[in-house]
Amino acid sequence: MDDQNKNLLIATALSFAVILVWFLLFPPPDAVEDPNAPTVAETGIEATGDTASVPQSAPPPTGAGADTAAQPGVADSASDVPRVQIDTPRLVGSLSLLGGRIDDLSLKDYTETIEDDSEIVHLFNPAGGPSAYYALYGWAPGAGLTLDDVPGPNTEWQLASGDTLTVDNPVTLTWYSPAGLTFRREIAVDQDYLFTVTQSVENPTDGTRRLAPYGILARHGEPVNAKNFFILHEGAIAMTDGELTEIDWGDMTDLPPAPGLGAQAETFPVTENGWIGFTDHYWMATLVPSPGTGFRASAKYDAGRDIYQTEAVLPTVELAPGAGTTVTTQLFAGAKEWEAIREYQENGIERFLDSIDWGWFFFLTKPIFWVLHELNLVIGNMGVAIITLTLLIKALLLPLAYKSYVSMAKMKELQPEMEKIKERAGDDRQKLQQEMMSLYKKEKVNPASGCLPILLQIPIFFSLYKVIFVTLELRHAPFFGPFQDLSAPDPTSIFNLFGLLPWGAPDPQSIMALIFIGILPLLLGISMWLQQKLNPAPTDPTQAMIFAWMPWVFMFMLGGFASGLVVYWIANNTITFTQQYAIMRSQGYKPDVFGNILSSFRKKGSDKT
Template identity: 45%
Template sequence: MKSEDTRNLFLAIALSVLVMAAWQYFYAGPLYQREHQSQTQANTAAPASGAAPSAAPGAPGASIPGAASPPGGPAPSVAGTVAEVLAASPRVTIDTPSIGGSIDLKGGKFDDIILKDYRETIDPKSPNIRLFSPPGAPDAYWAETGFVSADAAKTPNLDTVWTADRQTLTVEQPVTLTWDNGAGLTFKRVISVDDKYMFTITDSVVNSGAAPATVQPFGLILRHGRPNVAGYSVLHEGFVGVIAGGDASQVALTLPVQEVTYAAIEKDTGRVRSFKGDGGWLGFTDKYWGSAVIPDQTAPIEARFSANGTVQPVDYQADFLGKEQTVAPGASFETKTRVFAGAKEVSTIDNYETNLGIKKFSLMIDWGWFWMITIPMFRLLDAIYKVVGNFGVAILIVTVLVKLAFFPLANRSYQSMAKMKKIQPKIAALKELYPDDRAKQQQEQMELFKREGVNPVAGCLPMVIQIPVFFALYKVIFITIEMRHAPFFGWIRDLSSPDPTNVFTLFGLVPWDPTALPAVGHFLHLGIWPLIMGVSMFFQMKMNPEPADPVQKTMFSWMPVIFTFMLGTFPAGLVIYWTWNNTLTVIQQYYIMTKAGVKVELWDNLFKLFARPQPKTPGV
């Protein structure tokens, strides 16, 4: 081998290793660690039912100075555990098929929400997911609705103690809260809830005084401290909302949904983004959970995303303020607001958008720029799952359907690859004929391609086709809660998490955690399915024609190794898809190449190895 080729060879190996190392160190490793920690750490807060009476001592600071604004300001410092804070004030218990928790009668806050159908880990005894927590508890997170006024004393605030007409809020029985300000205004709040995650709050005020009163409806969600986020570039976590009419403080965005990360809002001038429009919704989105305040969809509102504080824990607030209303003596005014607090189930979110007329509420789920592929992919997977009862099996079936859909196009590509592989001896002969003239080699190769009717780049087409499908499936597996804790077979009990086995622990026989090693531990998460995927990719690469360039040949040889480690921390469902797709591709390519008269030595040798030996004929 010439010195130039040798240098290129080592350069290719170095680049391959560098790519793998950079991916693992800066991306897959840290993300795996976060996922691993989130699976192993339990939320210490929550009783599952939330039935105990409770409340939060203290409250956020006063309203923002100036004109009437949604309440805001710093949340109180941690005063105790969730249970201790909940026990400090009177509460109305929430008891529905999907939600447990309570409403704080001091301030009328929605600050105690537990999701009955979801747990922290796949262990059925692990704690239920706690979404909302009261002010004064760790990770405080709550919602409010009501009225504000330039004269704050005339409207309810977080120190107001409401009177409830019953002790428990259920799907069948709404709760009515009342408060008289002692100055001629009586406020009433009727709270109802469905069997999922939507509260409907009807706030009204009756003016029995001698002077008119001016009020403005508002809704807000406040989150105390930046939550732990997955940090994946394909997933948005943070502020989210759809405000018809655009962005009042900045250039209007091209997408209908407003998505702002926690870090981004802290860098904004004034640490606030303002929007104006009619209706819509706004709140926060996590990977699987979301919250939103939803005004009347025809009412003009001013909305904002904001951050209050310069050091963590910062208070992040999403709020809206409705149109000012003057209530004359003897008159009344009523407004309806909804609060969503729950799991981002696709069917549930879609039903809210359709049945309640909430504008673009389906964008609470981050389908991404390629939603036109991602959403149909989910629909197909979900439909098959409802028949077979296993999302892993559904992934296998969808892979077959995709292969069938692209079968004609892929066949033409594989036929071109077969022709390319067939003329490999002629290409090798050209190299021997012109060993020192690269330009002549390339010229003669192009003439050879023309004579044989070979397109050297046509073999890449199946991979190019697979990329958007792969990305769509990755997005579906990663973002949809339907995939969370979905089992396959054997040791795969959660398709949305990495394969839990590890070759570096002899698949659990050695009692140590190599992923905990500083700096290099994330390299050492390599389960059974990623290994199977690497083997399937190796066989697939062997089916393809070898590149003429030695550098490319070396890089292609390293690809199965690189992808094995890269996919080691990917969701198991995605690795299973990739393995199955590689297997189907190898079978398809072998059939086409054999039919085209191409001898596939690797597979022929394997078949001879495992084939049953034929008995010898006597006398021969």
Template identity: 40%
Template structure:
């Protein structure tokens, strides 16, 4: 009975951790102070309004097709190892960026992921670099720039230049690496007769119409790292509801931008400019939002120039790549763009092990099975102790019943005597639930890995399982696809969840039946309830749990042979149950 209670307790705690942990964090760790209630920074000396909205132009009222907008403007092509697209010479905008390694859908013929799209399209999303100035004519969103190269590649940077009517020159140099990092150098040369006041900036402008929604497990939307702390507390709705439509950060800006489930765009100051800028999140209305990186205002004397360097990350949130940028480029906490949460210390090792297994076998489903075997193997010594504890607990059941009868009216004395019995018999009543407790962080870590890691996106296993990051698509509710309708997710029980429920039922059947009738009923329905609960989860997680159940059954079979008293007791209880049922039938 104690062991069965421990199992129920452990499963309840697993559900509590899985579904309640994020809410607990919000309660015990409230939002950092620098959020939408913060006051807007006072204007800096030299500029009358340093918080003016940077010029991004007005998007056309009529939404236009992406291809038509791109074709109708002069551009510099981008052809890097992992991205393609173009730079719009009007406004010097990076507003056309395609990720070569990822497709929108599972179908191999579907479109590549378009991360950036021009203003005026349904998926408006672009980056722009420029200046705010006083006493100087600065380029605007309508400025047409001149390029010194025909194509931006990993080996050939491109410099855009524009000279204002006073002869003062502005330059923006774009250089891209082998992945998703673009280095931006902004240069202002004051060839005029008087000092000029300028403030370099970079911005990312996007619509929320195509943004991934935030959930209790995955944070999407405005995101940044400020003073070495990742701020997950600003949402699109917060910016809309804020009277100032603005959240500003000062001090040490590590990076800021927008994150979706698998994609990230981030403005990153060069390491030697830390502490010399401000960062904003801004609502522009009409579901348009902006993240802004503003450098300090500088007075540039005649005949002098200033140069500012920053970086733009625009691409997939690949875990190892983000880690590499943290180390190689000194971009602090860029890996937090993946919302690992407070279990990052355990989730990332699980990911690294799973990813390494995938590299060895070439199939993520097989890698998950191997991961399950490794985890069960590491916990096998604990499982042996669990079964030994079960055997000991069953052996002292008659003595425990006797104590319960003797001290049924004195609960305190009963507890004392039971503790003494445990001590004499060397029984640990909590040992039986230890393996289940150890499974909780593993289960939760794998859940987060499968949910967050883009490395799992669109990864097949075998047969009908084409995407381990999505629920099992095959369900008997529509006769495995023969009937022409898609059942609601609540009842769309896939094959893997059914296998999970059956294997859990078999696992419970191998355990000695609890003596409490209520517990018997709980254990009889629990596998089928969990089957429905797990149906909407990723197929990879279902595969892990079902495989874990199969290994547990095999483990139990073997351990029963090592502890015959358990097997005999189970057989005896089954016989008693059958006899009792037979007696009721005759009556």
């Protein structure tokens, strides 16, 4: 029984260590930008190249067969095509009258780095420039119409009203089809990140016309700043009648071929509610048809042109002579802020909060984030909020931890007797086991009771790691002094005199970072070591050696982790040490941790002499 308990504990610790080694060997790569690449502002845009393809018509509501259309390439935005400026409290950019594309968008509230001169984050970029990414709308032709008769990505719209798109000033575009149809598009935007696109068409001709409205999000090439880290989903994301689908960038290139589309694709029919788009680490763009509207959602990859594409194609409408129709869809384009996305969900976008990657432990990550978010609102400092959250978690686990610490106190008291048994048993493992079991039974001690708090803490640890790594609210969140970004590794080291000198620490991915570790990993190692001094040492020499090295191994491993996570672990170790020390004293055992430490140093000094 004793071996089984020790093996359980050592297996748990080693499993944890293996996972940490994985994080160390396969960390999320830093964003790689070409320093010579021109910005959108420098290019003025608008070289030549391919862009998104036009989708096929959707099946009509009556269930008749779908009309198909060719899939031509789309011309890049031309520099001489007029643009309409976009200016809201949180967004700045422009839309092109070529195709009516929303293809130039930046986020006013977010910068690329924490440096004072850092640029704001660019979300959308026009075709022909670097990192092309844009939204466009149009109509797929049905019976009686050709591609030239409906507005698409190459259509040159006319500005009918509005000069700058603002929260209070929508803009209206018009286009008159060679087939005699009149198309209008009104684009509005709210105070955060939601565009409302209202497409209408009138048929003043004497013939019946059939056509299907659509929206497209297109990205040229995989994003250069994609993390490609297994703990985070980046790529296509769709909610289809309550079912969440995530397709990573790498998986999109492996989609099955779609006959007639000239691309690889996966299609999701939606009956009532859904949305589809692309999600990055902190930013997202999503097509959202009106709630209660059926549509066909598609994720595509065109290998020939290296274009990733998501589509929302609404059912084909049939326009009788003199009739018209209006279709309203929405476009989310912005930061994945929990409060903003929650408000959109409350206003009708089904399960929109699931666009944040909560992971398998969503039942832990969601409440942990909510508590952390509320604490930060009250305290005003995310680092202090993490420490306060740790206090709350430890308070919740205290009843369970109490029994564990009482058991550890008794085990610590039995340590001298266990050493005597070990000496008497010598190499006789069976005798050692029997005498240990007799001792445990006599003293009413369960050596396995200390494992449960450790096992419970592992999912909490990973849930908090997920929250810190994934959620936008931790990005660039300051703590104090040199710790101005809790989502980044500790920026201090002996190399910069622990933040006193004005240069940064070594790259977290370099060997130097393993040598010149920062303040937080050092505090972590010390706190783990102190906590370990309260626990009974394993009787097996190999296990004892492994446990003795673990604080220092973890100290180096966690040097490249998000500093917010290291803050949590330091706080957790400190609170655990305090709780355990107090409970041990309440049980009559008075651990002299610091005295033992000094004695061990004196002993080592005398041994050397």
